[in-house]
Structure formats: structure tokens, C-alpha cells
Amino acid sequence: MNLRNYNIYFHTHTISGIIITAVLFVIFFAGSFSFFKNEITNWQKNTPASERKVNFNQVMDSLGEKYNLYGREVSLYMPPHAARINVYVSDSKDTVNNKEKGSFFYLNPETFTTQDYRTSYDLGEFLYRLHFLAQIKYPYGYYLAGGVAFIFLFALLTGLLVHWQKIVSNFYIFRPWEKLKTVWTDLHTALGVISFPYMFVFAVTGAFFLISYPLFTKPVTALHFGGSQDSLYAALGYGGHDFELEHKPVEKTVSLNDFVEKAREKWGSDVAINHVEAINYGDQSMQVHIGGLTDIKKKFTGSGELVFDAQGNMLKHTDPKKPSSYSDVAQNLVYTLHFGDYGGYALKILYFLLGISGCVVIISGVLIWLVARDKKNIPEKKRKFNFWLANIYLGICLSMFPVTAATFIAVKLNPDGGMSFIYPFYFYTWLVVSILLIARRNLYKTNRDCMLAGSLIGICIPVVNGFVTHNWIWNTYRNGYFDILLVDVFWITVSVGTFICWRLIVKKNEKPVAVAPSPRPATNITAPELS
Amino acid sequence: MPANKKYLSSPGQRVLKVSAALLGGYMVTSGFHLFLLLFLEKKPLLVTMYFSTYILWAVLMVFAFLAKNGWKIWIWYLLISLFFFAPFLYRHWFQ
Numbered sequence: 001m002n003l004r005n006y007n008i009y010f011h012t013h014t015i016s017g018i019i020i021t022a023v024l025f026v027i028f029f030a031g032s033f034s035f036f037k038n039e040i041t042n043w044q045k046n047t048p049a050s051e052r053k054v055n056f057n058q059v060m061d062s063l064g065e066k067y068n069l070y071g072r073e074v075s076l077y078m079p080p081h082a083a084r085i086n087v088y089v090s091d092s093k094d095t096v097n098n099k100e101k102g103s104f105f106y107l108n109p110e111t112f113t114t115q116d117y118r119t120s121y122d123l124g125e126f127l128y129r130l131h132f133l134a135q136i137k138y139p140y141g142y143y144l145a146g147g148v149a150f151i152f153l154f155a156l157l158t159g160l161l162v163h164w165q166k167i168v169s170n171f172y173i174f175r176p177w178e179k180l181k182t183v184w185t186d187l188h189t190a191l192g193v194i195s196f197p198y199m200f201v202f203a204v205t206g207a208f209f210l211i212s213y214p215l216f217t218k219p220v221t222a223l224h225f226g227g228s229q230d231s232l233y234a235a236l237g238y239g240g241h242d243f244e245l246e247h248k249p250v251e252k253t254v255s256l257n258d259f260v261e262k263a264r265e266k267w268g269s270d271v272a273i274n275h276v277e278a279i280n281y282g283d284q285s286m287q288v289h290i291g292g293l294t295d296i297k298k299k300f301t302g303s304g305e306l307v308f309d310a311q312g313n314m315l316k317h318t319d320p321k322k323p324s325s326y327s328d329v330a331q332n333l334v335y336t337l338h339f340g341d342y343g344g345y346a347l348k349i350l351y352f353l354l355g356i357s358g359c360v361v362i363i364s365g366v367l368i369w370l371v372a373r374d375k376k377n378i379p380e381k382k383r384k385f386n387f388w389l390a391n392i393y394l395g396i397c398l399s400m401f402p403v404t405a406a407t408f409i410a411v412k413l414n415p416d417g418g419m420s421f422i423y424p425f426y427f428y429t430w431l432v433v434s435i436l437l438i439a440r441r442n443l444y445k446t447n448r449d450c451m452l453a454g455s456l457i458g459i460c461i462p463v464v465n466g467f468v469t470h471n472w473i474w475n476t477y478r479n480g481y482f483d484i485l486l487v488d489v490f491w492i493t494v495s496v497g498t499f500i501c502w503r504l505i506v507k508k509n510e511k512p513v514a515v516a517p518s519p520r521p522a523t524n525i526t527a528p529e530l531s
Numbered sequence: 532m533p534a535n536k537k538y539l540s541s542p543g544q545r546v547l548k549v550s551a552a553l554l555g556g557y558m559v560t561s562g563f564h565l566f567l568l569l570f571l572e573k574k575p576l577l578v579t580m581y582f583s584t585y586i587l588w589a590v591l592m593v594f595a596f597l598a599k600n601g602w603k604i605w606i607w608y609l610l611i612s613l614f615f616f617a618p619f620l621y622r623h624w625f626q
Contacts, residue, residue, distance in 0.1 A: 005597060007538035012596050014534070153589045161593070207585045216584055219561055220577070223619055224568050235573050330578045372533055 006162065013158035016151050017365050018389075023133070023148045025362045025397040027206075031131035032355030033404070035340050035348045036490070038081040039483040040124035044411045046469045047083045048481035054078065054085065054109045056256035056276060062112040063089065068098050071245050075277040080341065081483060085109055093245040093280060121419035123411045126426065127404070132210060135423070146210025153203035160196060163189055180508070181371045184364040191357045191364075198354045199361075205338040236331070240289075240307070240316075241279055248284040250310050256288065262314075263290040263306050270295045271304065271320050286310040294320045296342050301332035345486065363397060366390050367443075387441075394446050395437035396430075401454035401498070403430045408461045408491070412468055444509060451502040458495035462488035540601070547601025555608030556591035560584050562615030569618060 033040065042049055059076065063069060071094035077086040084106045092098035105114045133141035163170060171193060174186045192199075217232070225232045233239040256276060263273060271292040280286045287307055294302030304320030324332075336342050340351040370390040374383060407426050414421055437446045465488060466472035473492075476485040540548060564580050591608075598604035 003535075004538045007534040008596050009593075011534035011539055012593075150585060150589070153585055154592050157589050157593055204582045204585050208581050212581070212584075215557070216561060216564070216580060219565060220568065220580075223565055224573070232577075236577055237574070325575075327575045327578045330575075330581065334581050 009158045009161040013155055013162055014369060016155040016158070017362075018369055020148045020151050020155070021362055021366055022393050022396050023144065024152055025359055025393075026133070026400065027131050027145060027148065028355055028358040028362065029397070029400050029404075030127045031202075032352045032359075034124075034128040034131050035351050035355075036486065037124040037128045038079060039486050040127070041122045042081070042083065042483045043465070043487040044122045044124070044415050046415065046471065046484070048476070048479070049081045049083055049483050052078060052083065052109060056260055058112070059085070059107065059109060060254070060256055060278075062107070063087065066114070067100060067102070068092070070094060070098055070249065070282040072098070072102060072281050073241060073277065073279045074281050075275065077275045078273070080272075080274070083108065087114070094247065118420070119416070119418040121422060122415075123407060123422060126407075126422050132206075135427075142210045143214070146207050149203050149206035149210065153200070153207065156196065156200055156203055159192060163193060167193060181368065184367045184371070188361055188364040188368055192361045195354050195357050195361070198351075199358055201337050202358075205334045208334055209338070237327075241277075243280070243285060243287075245280050245283050246285040249282055250284060250286065254278065254282060254286070254310075258312065259288045259290060259308055262308070262312070263292065266306065266317070267292050267304065267320060270298060271302075284310055287315065292320050299324075300342065301329055301336055303328075303332060345482075359397075363394065366393055370443075391441055391443060391446075392438055394443055395434045398446055398450035399430060399433040399437055401450050402457055403433055405454050405457040405461065405491070408487075409457065409464050412461070412464050444505075448502060448505050448509075451498050451505060455495045455498040455502060458491045458498070461491040544601045547605060548595050548598065551598070551601060551605045551608055552592035552595035555605055555612070556588045556595060558612040559591055559608050559615070560588040562612045563587065565619070566615040 038049070041047075054076075056076070060069070060074070063074065067089055069089070071092035073088075073090040075088040075090075077088075079086060085108075086104070087107045088104045089102040091102045092100075103116070105116045106120050107114045129135060132145040135141060136144065160167075170186075170189050174190055175182050176186075217229075221227060221229050221232050225235070230239060230242065256278065260273060260276060271294055273290060273292045275289075275291040277289040277291075278286060279289065287309055290306045290308075292304045292306075294304075299321065301324060302320040303318075305316065305318045306314065307316035309315055340348050367390070370386055373386050403426065406429060407422065410425050411417065411422065417425075437450075440446070462473055465484075471479075471481065471484055473485055473488050476482075476488065539545075561584070564576070564584060568576055595604050595608070
């Protein structure tokens with residue numbers, strides 16, 4: 001290979017990677033948990049997902065007690081693997097007689113109790129939002145996460161180019177008994193290459209979700225759609241929600257059940273109805289939009305929509321079972337591939353493992369970077385800075401593991417604490433643990449102790465759940481509460497796995513490396529040896 | 532084994548290359564897609580842009596860093612962008 005190009009790939013890969021390390025780790029770690037967002041919610045609230053039978057008329061009646069629904073848009077969204085319905089009630093277009101503000105909230109379709117967003121905020125939602133830094137003031141968190149996703153794409157490309165020539169031969173190399181730097185390099189290369197396609201998808205789709213609007217949507221709107229975002233959305237097949245209220249109420253009461261029944265007849269039972277929207281509710285101009293998804297086993301990406309007017313005439317029909325066009329597939333694919341919801345739990349677990357291997361690639365990358373520069377010919381000042389940075393990165397990143405595990409226990413003991421409980425608990429614990437680890441200035445101990453603490457706290461999670469809810473794993477298994485069971489079994493597996501890791505880490509550190517002895521053991525990098 | 536210094540740029544060149552990669556790459560990417568939107572069917576292209584934009588931009592970043600001279604790559608990226616944006620500039624000034 002051209003030596004100059006090789007060195008350029010190498011250097012740009014290193015620098016871009018080092019810059020985004022901490023944020024990218026947070027994104028990967030929290031993102032990996034987000035595949036199980038709804039399961040974590042159900043686990044925390046002890047509300048196992050069941051076959052959801054929704055009586056839409058009763059739902060609307062209960063909403064009608066809270067709001068005068070006339071002229072509003074009422075949107076009912078039924079997420080998969082969840083017990084509750086997400087409800088959005090807009091402001092009314094009748095601004096004279098119906099002034100009360102609309103809102104977003106969750107509704108239990110059996111008891112008709114509602115909960116607003118902040119008080120029902122749970123750990124699943126928290127980790128999901130953390131993975132695109134939504135806790136930072138909008139839109140800065142989104143843009144930061146999106147920018148990092150894009151730089152990550154660049155790092156992926158240059159990383160692949162660095163390894164291109166040896167991609168096959170290095171694929172089979174793994175030397176866990178060698179000195180640590182070799183282990184890290186092998187890990188970084190092998191896991192990086194194996195998970196490349198996965199990470200590539202996430203870098204591209206992640207950037208798309210977060211930074212497309214300012215970077216590409218805006219110029220396209222300005223130059224091709226006369227500045228009108230509505231016409232852009234219409235070209236993409238979205239929207240159609242904005243039309244005038246006629247100010248003529250319909251005579252008889254609206255029955256959403258009738259509309260849904262019509263959709264069921266049309267689509268058959270293997271299409272799951274996932275959203276029902278009534279726009280300009282109760283007016284002559286009312287439209288009912290019903291969305292459905294085909295069974296993933298029958299069609300990879302099939303989404304359909306039915307639009308009715310107030311009299312029940314069909315205005316528009318997109319059949320979810322019809323052959324998809326290129327646009328339909330591509331449009332759905334960016335979401336499907338990112339959310340990993342096309343293949344059941346086995347796929348989600350695989351996605352989780354790949355996500356965690358992303359974390360390993362990130363950390364091993366930082367360690368390679370550090371050790372490669374920990375040499376006599378590098379100026380003292382630079383080496384101090386390098387250690388300082390790696391120490392902070394590892395403290396912040398690795399402490400996420402025990403802190404997340406501890407938060408699972410905290411939300412089990414206080415499941416209805418909402419946002420005002422989870423925010424301070426997670427962020428203060430994380431801050432304190434990171435500061436302590438950073439202050440100790442010992443990378444080996446940071447790694448060792450985070451593994452052990454996470455593993456010990458993690459194994460307590462199913463136990464605490466058992467004591468609090470009596471949903472011990474054998475009970476959840478017997479009752480078929482598989483979402484709750486999944487979280488408990490997940491933590492048992494993770495805890496056992498990391499406990500083994502901890503044992504291996506300690507063993508490796510105790511045993512002096514026979515091959516290629518170095519004047520300082522690279523395993524125990526501490527700050528003092530740099531001074 | 533950090534990269535061999537003799538292949539890396541001077542600080543001034545580095546600024547030029549980083550800016551050409553990020554800014555110039557973005558200009559060429561958005562220009563290219565906006566230009567194509569003039570001729571091709573809108574929806575399929577708009578949907579393709581969900582992913583093609585970022586991939587193209589990242590590849591253009593690699594090219595910017597591979598360039599021998601930061602000025603040259605900037606000039607290239609500016610010329611290409613100018614070509615892609617020409618119809619819009621024409622419309623803006625003369626219509």
C-alpha cells in the first residue's frame with residue numbers, strides 16, 4: 001500500500017476517533033439498552049405487556065371527560081411490546097369556543113387512567129433519550145450526538161482503509177495471552193471489522209435522524225419547495241393533517257371502533273393497527289387516519305394507511321401488503337435497521353451484543369492510542385496530557401456500567417419517581433463515581449472496579465425485583481411475562497459475564513508477561529510513572 | 532506506533548484540509564444532491580438522500596485529507612460546488 005496514504009488514514013482515524021470517544025461511548029452504551037426500551041419500562045412499572053384489546057370508543061369517551069375534543073387532532077399510538085397507549089391531543093382549531101391547551105400523555109386502555117410525560121418518565125425512556133443526548137438543551141444535544149455520529153462514519157471509513165490490506169489475515173488473529181497492547185490491538189481490529197457493517201448503518205442512520213434537518217432538509221425546502229416544508233412532506237408522502245375546520249359539528253357521535261373495524265376487514269388480522277388519528281374531531285371536515293404494519297414474518301417493511309372522511313367514505317388507501325416501491329423500502333429501512341425491530345428478541349440481543357462490542361472497540365482504541373504514545377521519545381508534557389485524557393475518558397465511560405445497574409435498582413424501589421427522580425439519581429451518581437475514578441488516576445483499577453461493581457450490583461437487580469414485586473424469574477416465566485423475565489435474565493447473564501471478565505483482568509495483571517518484557521508493566525498504567 | 536510524521540501536514544495545511552473536508556465536502560455533497568433534484572424524480576431521490584449524503588460527504592472528507600495541497604483541494608471543491616449551484620445562482624440573480 002501507498003505509505004503516505006496509509007499514514008494519512010492512520011492519523012485521521014486516530015484523531016477523529018479520539019475526539020469523539022466519550023460521547024460515542026455514551027451513545028453506544030445507552031443505545032444498546034434502548035433496544036429494550038419498552039421491556040425496561042414494563043419491568044420498572046411491573047406492567048407486563050399483554051395482548052392489547054383496545055376499545056377505541058371507550059378511550060375517546062374517557063378523553064372526552066378531560067377535554068372538549070371538538071376540532072382537535074386526537075392521535076392514539078400503540079407502541080409494540082407495551083401495555084399503554086401514547087395519546088396526543090392537539091389544540092382545537094375552533095379557537096373561540098374551545099381554548100383549552102392540548103397535551104401529550106399515556107393512557108392505560110383497561111383502567112383509562114392517564115399519566116403525563118414527566119411523572120411517568122422511566123428508565124427505558126431515560127436511556128433511550130440519553131443515547132442521543134436529549135438531556136442537553138434542545139437542539140444542542142441532538143446536534144452534538146448527530147455530529148459525533150457523522151465523525152464516527154469518517155472514523156469507520158478511515159479505519160477500514162487502514163486495515164484493508166490485512167483484513168483477511170488479521171481477521172484470524174487473536175492473541176489474548178500476549179501483552180495487553182497486543183490484546184487491545186487485536187480486539188480493536190477484529191471486533192471493529194466484524195461489526196463494521198453494523199456500525200456503519202448506525203453512523204449513517206444516526207446522523208440522518210439528528211442532523212438532516214438543518215443540513216439537508218432546510219436547503220432542499222428552500223431551493224426546491226419554495227420554502228414550504230409542508231410541500232416537502234407531501235412529496236415524501238407524510239402530512240395531510242392540515243385542513244380547514246368547517247365549524248359544522250357532525251350529528252351523531254363518532255364511533256372510532258367502526259372505522260377500525262373497517263380497516264381490519266380491509267387488511268385482515270395479520271396487520272397490526274398501530275395508530276389511529278382523528279383530525280378535526282367531531283366536525284363535518286373530520287378525517288380518520290388508521291395506520292397498520294404487516295407481520296414482520298410476512299413482509300420486511302410493510303406499512304399501510306387508510307383515510308376516511310366523517311361519513312366513513314374511504315379517501316385514501318395504502319395497502320400494507322402491496323409490493324413496496326424503492327422509496328417505501330428505503331424510507332422504512334432507515335428506521336427498521338436502526339431500531340432492530342424486524343426479528344424478535346434474538347435479533348435484539350444480537351444487536352445489543354454488537355452495540356457493546358462497539359463500546360469495546362472504542363475503549364480499546366483509546367488504550368492503543370495511549371500506550372503507543374507512552375514512550376521515552378515522546379515529551380513528558382504530551383505524555384502527561386495523554387494520560388490525563390485517557391484517565392478522564394475511562395472514568396466517565398466505564399462508570400456508566402455500575403451507575404446504570406444501580407439505577408435499575410433505584411427505579412425498582414421507587415418506580416413512580418418520574419423524571420425528577422431519575423435525572424438527579426443517574427447524573428449525580430455518575431458524576432461522583434467518575435470523579436472518584438478520575439482522582440485515583442489508575443486505568444487498571446478503573447476498569448477492574450467498574451467490572452466488579454457493575455457485576456455485583458447487576459446480580460442484585462433480579463433479586464430486588466423479586467422482593468419488591470414477587471415477580472421472581474420462575475414466576476414471570478410461569479405467567480408468561482417475557483418482557484419482565486428478559487430484563488432479569490439479561491442482568492444475570494451480564495453480571496456473570498462481567499464477573500468472569502473481572503477474574504480474567506485480575507489474573508492477567510497478577511501474572512507477569514513472559515513475552516517481550518517491558519521496563520514498565522503496561523498493564524498497570526498509573527500517573528506517577530509518567531512523572 | 533503513531534503515524535509517521537513525515538507524511539503529515541504542516542499546521543497551516545492542516546487547517547485548510549480540515550476545513551475543506553468538513554465545509555467543502557458539505558458544499559459539494561449538498562450541491563450534488565440539490566442539482567440532481569432538478570432532473571430526477573423527487574421522492575426516490577429525497578429518500579436516497581437519507582443515507583447517500585452522509586456517505587458521499589465522508590468519502591469527500593477522506594479525499595480532502597489525501598490531497599497534497601490544501602489550497603488545491605479547496606479550489607476543486609469550490610469549483611465543483613459552483614457548478615452544482617450555478618442553476619440556483621442563475622435563478623436567484625437573473626430571474
